[in-house]
Amino acid sequence: MSKDRILEQVVEITNDIDNFIPYATLFVTNWPGLMCVGQDANLKNGDGWKWVDFPFSEIDGISPIAIGLRLLIRKAYCRLTYKVFDQLPGIMIIRVYLLPSDSQYSEIMNSYRQNFFRFKMTVNWLEKRCMLMLENLVTLADFSDEAFNINSAKDLIYYTSNHKIMLINVMADTMDNLNNIDPETLKYHIDRLVNRKSFEPKPKSGVINSTKQPSILSRLNKIYQRVESPKINLDNLFEDDDKLNIYDKINNNEIKGFKSELYNFQKRSVLKMFERESVQNYKLMPNIIEIKNNLCASGNYYFDIKTLTPVLKSPLYLPPRGGILAENMGLGKTCICLALICLSKFEVSETPNSCRDTSSTKRGKVNSLFDTCVNFITQNSIPWKEYYEDFPPHITKQLETTMGYFEKSETSANNRKTRTFVSKQDQLLTYKKYFLSSTTLIVLPDNLFHQWKVEIFKHVEKDYLKLLEIPTLKQNHLLGEFNIRKLLNNDIVLISISVFSKQFEISNSAIRYIYWKRLIIDEGHSMNSKTSRAVLLTKDLMYERMWVISGTPTSGLTNLHIENELQEYSVQKNFDPKQDLIKLGSMVANFFKVEPWSLNKKLWMESIVKPFEKNEFNIDIQLSKLLDQFIVKHTIKDVESDIKLPTLHHKPIFLKPSFYDKLSINLFVSVLATNAVTSQRKDVDFMFHPSNKSDLRRLVTNLQKATFYWTGFSINDIENLLNICVYSLRENNDKYSERDNKLLNNSIFISKLALSNMRWRSVSTVHEMGYYVSYLPTPIVESYSVVNYINGTSVYGYPHLISIQKFYYKNRTIKTVAELKEKLTKQSSEFWKSYWSNIKGSKKNNKSITNRPLSNKEEYKEFELSDVQVISQIPTWVETFDPVLEESILYGKKPFKLKKNKHESNINYKRMIKTANIGSVMRDALITGTLSTKLNYLTMRLLENQSRGIKSIVFYEFENSAYYLTEFMDLLGMNYLMYSPYIKVSDRANNLAQFDRWEPENNEGEGISLIMDLKLASHGLTIIAATHVFFINPVWNQSVEAQAIKRSHRIGQMNEVFVETLILENTLEEEMYKMRSDVKDLDGVELIDHTKIKDYILTFPYLKMYVDQSYDQEYSGLNVPTDVDGDIGFTNSKLNNKYDIELKNARGEYNPETRTRNWTLPLFTKQNLNKLAMNDNKSIKRRFDDIEDLENEEANKTANGSINGSSISKTSSLLDKLRSKRKKKVRFKL
Incomplete structure (x- = not known):
């Protein structure tokens, strides 16, 4: 078409006002007299409105707004008409009309805009200029119908007396450019447009400082938090009787086969999910809004807020028959899904419209009327199973064996050897x-498989739903191509994500040939990747309805609500907003398969992510509208109006560190202090230098571990530290400040204190928890103790005590000392040989002689047998070292003497055996304490809960703490189960099932504990069986802590939940807790990056060992704080009627004045006897009535010879030599 013809058509189009949409009204003043007067507009009613025309010549002094309007007219985006009344000549009223962007003339208009009125500018520049003017126009316009209908001076006077108007000065004094409009301002004025409001400036309080725009993170958080509770469209439900019947069933808790009662908010969720699945209506694309406008012939029009222009036919998208069930953790998402499945049990997936032409029955032989009816029922998805009982058997049999189907056309390229273009031919x-x-296909994480089974059992009537379980690859054969019929015969196919992902590699897997009624992905954040096998497989599958079930579909949608007696707050997980949006787009395109995003891989990035990243004015509205079509989620306020969870009590427990706790922490402080002084706090030698961040992180992490227990420093490490400090003071004393000198002197004192302590030297070499045990016979002490402490008390490791317990239960009938020594010689020799071999064979002690799955995870060098000699090589200065005196001098305190037991020595307490039965002597042995305050407190509290029939959860962050905790629990024969990464997923599920099913009344009234890795606490687990929760250390990230608490404090919990966080006083932990409480949103700050934490560490806070008068004894005793009144004890038990040996059991005496409980822990009890008798691969005790099995085991070993045969290795010879050379101060038995 020629340019002249194009111009001619554009003139015809723009001169017809009916081609435009009435948009808004402008009020202007100071209109230049030289401008064209304007001709009568081509209006049918001839009411005197004239076109606003601009002269082609430029006029100096015209405002940017007038220039912008002229550009819009010349580029045919709009037309303006005006009126001036003689009574008010200073005000011109302008009506603005916009041309729809999708009008029938859009092609001509696009050609016109690219070829006319270019003004030597690029098309792109002109488009951006027009867009900027349209933005300014939105902020200046009056959108009320009343303003548009002003036709007389009287109307104008009345209107201006009742409304604010923006009076635009056409001949402005300044030559400023058009304003760049910020998104919030545009949003405010677009809202005026939608509601047809008169002009009103945006309130100043809402004006955003251009220098401080809201972050992309805060904006996305705001959008997520605005997701409203489900609102049910009753018109959809009441349109037919069937839907109305379902509405009544849900509201009245009458869902067939579903035996639980739903809370009101759960009913709303089920209703919304049912509505999403049954009613599918096209929705406006997120950038389109509907404007009700009485000035239009149709009464309304659509407006594209991306281009700020009207559209006649709105672009639409079809939301999925499903969405994201994103209810907060603990609100019963699994229960809601099961209700939906029961509700729609008989519904069958229907042939997609796009496949109906290919699904017509091929002509062949003429079927019988019976077969024709059966085929009609199955092909048209008629829910015949709902009437199963009404059909005779031969009909149901035929219906069951006839599978409805359709055929879908697929295109594939011919095999080619080159990557050339593939043509249609x-x-x-x-x-x-x-x-x-x-059938509903449910894909879930492996660790949640058992939980779904439990939930189905809990909420669904027995045998109402047919369930097929595919938890592991062992059942992969069920997904073979020939098992389609078997799969279709189930209501639910439960499949683990590991098995599901594997099907991506199997082209003929049965799941690829089924048009599933529903696909549910539990913990659906696994579907937000683009390239995972599970996601790629879902792209190939066909399913009619789809749901992502997760409180955390993306990181940003994780919002945890925490409440306790002191505060109520929400924890918003820190996340990368851009990546979060990309993940959301992956779900929309790959899982929900929503067009147009599923057809265009780049569209989500171009239409959502990049505009949001650039903070384009309309993107927040777009995204918010889009999320509303996918997410089903209640606000906390609406949930709380329906349900009130039992009270959550969460309190910190501040514990005074033991002597050994202080020593371990002070050693870390000494290392940091010495490094700071000797490096002069600069360059790469300084630990806090940026280049040393990884080393510092590891050291601070180890410092956190040390608040529980630490043996990572070797004797050689501390000797080197001592030498460095002494050398630095001697050579550079004058260079250091008084504070630095004191730091070095403190480091010297702590180093000498450690090196002079035989218990520290011993446990730091063999890396065992030190257990203090009293009242064992002398031969036992000499054969097994690691090192003595005071008269009657010695120190042992866990393996040593386990071996002693086994020895006692197997040899309880020994009568003479000679026989005792003979048995001990044999068993202890085998024990020590195995013990040293195991320690030497594993650098990190990953597998001890008890085959325990955990390790202490401390960083220490590989154990060498020569290290045993170093233990006894006591420095000569120890003889004159007085730790109390030296510390008093350090702190300027008056010297004092400790109340020292006069028998405190390394001479073993002589306890001779005078009775004929060793059992009556050895059973008096007591565990009197350990080296760890936290270990004592936590174990005693768990023991207390066990005796009261209470279930507890312990969350650990560092493996070493769980390692030592489970050791102590094993020694006491306590009930516990592990849930850690070192246990197979299937075993974790089994442990969780055992924990859930554990009934105290069936287990002698005893409770049980679940020891769980904190990293595994955020994966949708429900553990409402537990009412007591313990955190071994304060958790820096509050969102992680909140998720862990939600394992127990969630819907279904009927009892109050008590949470305790253990904190060692005056340590880094206490500072962490304070800082964390001050700042609820840590923004992903690492512990060592937090300024106040770093400042605290740099003060080098030594803990006083003696001068604070807190020293009582070297180890931590068993007197622990408690809120439970009254004495607690386990009933004493007779071992065997024949020998009439009664085992003493643990007892805790309560002191009401101090609110503490002092525990008496016998080394030999029925509980640890049962523990020893259990299967080595299980973490839960079995019940035994006698110990004959242990005796038989011992007899078999004796008959078959020793474990290692009669040969003696070179290692054994070396150990014998070392044993002969040991000093009396240390009791290492080899």
């Missing part, structure tokens, strides 16, 4: 058969 058209189904 080269493509092959094939048809793939898909079978209709009434």
